[in-house]
Amino acid sequence: MSTEHGFDTLQIHAGTAPDPATGARQVPIYQTTSYVFKDADHAARLFNLEEVGFIYSRLTNPTVQALAARIAALEGGAGAVCCSSGHAAQIMALFPLMGPGLNIVASTRLYGGTITQFSQTIKRFGWSCTFVDFDDLAALEAAVDDNTRAIFCESIANPGGSITDLPAVAAVAQKVGLPLIVDNTLASPYLCRPIEHGATLVVHSATKYLTGNGTVTGGVIADSGKFDWSASGKFPSLSEPEPAYHGLCFHKALGPMAFTFHSIAVGLRDLGMTMNPQGAHYTLMGIETxxxxxxxxxxxxxxxxxxxxxxxxxxxxxxxxxxxxxxxxxxxxxxxxxxxxxxxxxxxxxxxxxxxxxxxxxxxxxxxxxxxxxxxxxxxxxxxxxxxxxxxxxxxxxxxxxxxxxxxxxxxxxxxxxxxxxxxxxxx
Known part of the structure; x- marks a missing residue:
């Protein structure tokens, strides 16, 4: 479906079509772990990312992929990846960018669990975080150093409801050559589309407004597809041969879809933060309204x-x-x-x-x-x-x-x- 359609149309139709096997109009729940390959060459092409398809449901699943495509359309992104929770989405968003000794700069106005995750838990990966009041743009820029790999904030902050000046923060991120990651959970893409304001990645807890009825735990990362991962040499997992995936240069091979495919082929494969198809189905139905x-x-x-x-x-x-x-x-x-x-x-x-x-x-x-x-x-x-x-x-x-x-x-x-x-x- 064309992203030129209006929001109300996209929230119902994007990423889905009648099931080709049965004609079912609602997206089926594909409750399966694996998928039969046509032949040996088909399997090899899938694993080489030369052909898009389904291999194993820890990586991709038709129901979950339909949700990812719908959210990418609603956020105006090139692609999206669904995972097991909003907290998982935050780690998944950082995973291709980070390494031991590297850091992020984050807003002081964040959900308490996120502050704990960034101030305590990520230390176990050798990562660190500096917290700054993002209304002080000079302080934000000053907090960035040679080891900073991302800037993180919420569009509408939990719990205080403050709104981040996303274009101003994005201008700082662009100046220092770093991706801006925006948690858009409280706004949803209906109230705010951070990519239009300069965000590189948008994360959601699908548990909240996207599903809307308290039945699902899930997370999503939408990628703008606009960041040049090869410009600075700071993101070797995307710009250089990736040893975790037989030396593939994701950015060179996949361009705007580099982050999305890396998050599936390496992130979901190795971290296993997978969304279940029933949860994806509930979220798809929630997004319709x-x-x-x-x-x-x-x-x-x-x-x-x-x-x-x-x-x-x-x-x-x-x-x-x-x-x-x-x-x-x-x-x-x-x-x-x-x-x-x-x-x-x-x-x-x-x-x-x-x-x-x-x-x-x-x-x-x-x-x-x-x-x-x-x-x-x-x-x-x-x-x-x-x-x-x-x-x-x-x-x-x-x-x-x-x-x-x-x-x-x-x-x-x-x-x-x-x-x-x-x-x-x-x-x-």
Whole structure:
């Protein structure tokens, strides 16, 4: 399907066609581990990447590949790779770029699990991370050194809902000759398309808005296909003969698809972070209504955020759609269809009030997830951001007085009434 079609058409049709064997209109769940080769030459051509096809489902699977193609189309990328979770997508995105002694520069405004992954876990690979406030572009550029291999941020930050100035950050990345990796989970490609703002790679937790109903754990990396991996000599896995794949020069042989094919042929083969076909099927069905859901998410978020912002029991609301937000001017430029549906609210009663609100909410569900059709709440400092220092929690917008709200698709009046009665109970 041509990517010239509109978003609503692509979210239903991209990457899929009627099943050639049966005529089935919905994408079948290809629950198989392996695929029969036509002959020895066919098998060799597949392994040499001379022909596109299916070998083994740890690498590729027709259902999973349909999802990858759909997300690539929605993000405006050259290709995409699906994997087992959003955290897996982050490691998969870095894997072809990194090596022992190398580092990345990342925003301080990130999901707590990502901060832990980058500050602690990647050390076991010999990688490291420097965290910088990406609103300070000079500090961002100064943090880059000869061993830096990527710049990482979120389009809409979890949990505070701040919007990154992607064109400005991309300009820094281009100046220093590095790929910009953007986690677009909270925006989804409906609200923001980072590649149009200069991103090289876009990662998603498909667990969230892409699927939209809390049934799938999955991740995706979409590649713009625009980065010159051979320009600097810093990315030998892509620009030089790859010893892990019989000496193939991926960039020379595959051009714009180099990163995508490396992530499949080497990344998924050796790391094994594979998405299962049933999960891919659920996500494909979820994406069919993505634009409808995101529009309602944003509409409800506005109603709830404005009500909370006017409530005397609330100290502050961090939602970029509010005129007083320091990121409000970025909405029209970066997320023109809305500022997302996840934000934080700081309560005047502090931590104790947060606990009482969480325990008294009835429509909101208290879970460690976001992007569901249901409205969700969590106290980030004691859960998702618990492993961080108080300074890191404050920088991420997850202090002890803060609740994170993920606004769902219920009646906005019911959500406001639920918050009102919980705040009343907390005040009592």
């Amino acid at each position: 993505l634009s409808l859901r995101m529009a309602r998410h944003v509409e409800n978020a506005r109603a709830v955020a404005e009500w909370l912002d006017a409530d005397p029991r609330v100290a502050s609301v961090s939602w970029a759609g509010l005129p007083a937000s320091p990121w409000h001017d970025r909405v029209a430029r970066i997320c023109p269809k809305g500022a997302g549906a996840l934000f934080t609210v700081a309560l005047k009663g502090g931590y104790e009030a947060c606990v009482k609100v969480v325990e008294n909410l009835k429509v909101f569900s208290h879970v460690a997830n976001l992007g569901d059709t249901r409205s969700l709440v969590i106290h980030s400092a004691s859960t998702t951001h618990r492993q961080l220092t108080p300074e890191q929690q404050a920088a991420a917008g997850a202090g002890p007085e803060v609740l994170r709200l993920s606004i769902g698709l219920e009646d906005a009046g019911d959500l406001i009434a639920d918050l009102d009665q919980a705040l009343t109970a907390a005040s009592a």
